[in-house]
Amino acid sequence: MEIAILDNVIFLGTVTVLSALQNVFFAYTVQNESVHKRAGHTAFDRVNVANHNCVDVYPTFLALMWTAGLFCSQAPAAFAGLLYLVVRHKYFVGYLGETSQSLPGFFFGKRLMAFLFITSTAGIINYATNYFFEINFLYYIQTATKASAALLLIP
Amino acid sequence: MEIAILDNVIFLGTVTVLSALQNVFFAYTVQNESVHKRAGHTAFDRVNVANHNCVDVYPTFLALMWTAGLFCSQAPAAFAGLLYLVVRHKYFVGYLGETSQSLPGFFFGKRLMAFLFITSTAGIINYATNYFFEINFLYYIQTATKASAALLLIP
Amino acid sequence: MEIAILDNVIFLGTVTVLSALQNVFFAYTVQNESVHKRAGHTAFDRVNVANHNCVDVYPTFLALMWTAGLFCSQAPAAFAGLLYLVVRHKYFVGYLGETSQSLPGFFFGKRLMAFLFITSTAGIINYATNYFFEINFLYYIQTATKASAALLLIP
Secondary structure (H helix, E strand, C coil): CCHHHHCCCHHHHHHHHHHHHHHHHHHHHHHHHHHCCCCCCHHHHHHHHHHHHHHHHHHHHHHHHHHHHHHCCHHHHHHHHHHHHHHHHHHHHHHHCCCCCCCCCCCCCHHHHHHHHHHHHHHHHHHHHHHHHCCCCHHHHHHHHHHHHHHHHCC | CCHHHHCCCHHHHHHHHHHHHHHHHHHHHHHHHHHCCCCCCHHHHHHHHHHHHHHHHHHHHHHHHHHHHHHCCHHHHHHHHHHHHHHHHHHHHHHHCCCCCCCCCCCCCHHHHHHHHHHHHHHHHHHHHHHHHCCCCHHHHHHHHHHHHHHHHCC | CCHHHHCCCHHHHHHHHHHHHHHHHHHHHHHHHHHCCCCCCHHHHHHHHHHHHHHHHHHHHHHHHHHHHHHCCHHHHHHHHHHHHHHHHHHHHHHHCCCCCCCCCCCCCHHHHHHHHHHHHHHHHHHHHHHHCCCCCHHHHHHHHHHHHHHHHCC
16 A cells, blocks of 8 residues: 555554464463363463453454544554553453452453543544534644543553 | 545444444443352353354454445445444343343344445455456445445334 | 555455355354254354354454555455465364364464464564665565465465
């Protein structure tokens, strides 16, 4: 594709490739555990559940990140996607440890998902107001998004 | 991205964001049930199965909706996607009720998926005939698609 | 969308539609087995597991194929995607047979996934070098990718 169009998606694509690599890493961990499955095989069960929880949310995450990046601003969406990968890794590793270490619930990265959702909704609403009333406040949305993306780093 | 390109995907993106929101709602329902899990825990099992059936078909649905929207016409594809979300919600809620209420099978929205599949196939075939024989009947396909999209509303 | 942009994704879209069709075929096989479930119901279990393994990797496969096609060259990525569909079909059918016939592990098509991953990484790295140092070796990457795509046919 031409460079001009790729400019709009290069960061999103990079994060997507990284997330695919992480998925493959998770799948390999499950496979390794299944080979060394022992009588109690609690380790395999835990890895399997952690992998399933991650895989279940993966399409939702990809869809939100791409819509946020396309309809609003690219860099904050890719940044939130990167943070999501870090959170997911922590979740996966935490699940493998002792039960007391494992994180509660099976839905993680709620704040990042909410950020991506709000961003893409703002972009879509802006498109609608631009179409109907010719009011375009995309620039302000993008500035606010970039500023608030730093807040995602707060644990 | 420029407004000109976004014009082609804005409806698809909106439906994608809505479907992601619905996915998150399903995931929260499962989490709530898992917290209140009781001895028989049939409710949790049912919610879990319903969520899994929805999640399993989700990437296929997204892929079909986007190819149908890109290669053929956007509005009918987004309309079929919206209807699919409604059908999915009914399926999920129906699964939670009594066993007699739950819908048979685990693959739902067949008609909508078939519509999206036929639309995208027609678009791809039209691209091929346009490339090889320079025959372009995309306009007729789009008219037929728009007309037949209303038929999807028949229960 | 305009024909000029569709040129860049038509093969990827075709393979995506084919993979969606295959997913639906897998889902129907599971449904058929679940209707004829008998006492031992090992056949249903096996079909179910095979379907789940295929569905779990599906979003990762789609993401890798599209990033490889967008950031590097389209035809080899679509070709690898087609081969992946063949491998997946063999895996699914092999899983249904006797236990001795079933393929080991639950992650298949490793070589194809690695090819898609390397291709998309090369495209992203080329974009970065083009941006920072104005060195563009995309043409050489594409030639190498096309030449090495034939090697994927070796069993």
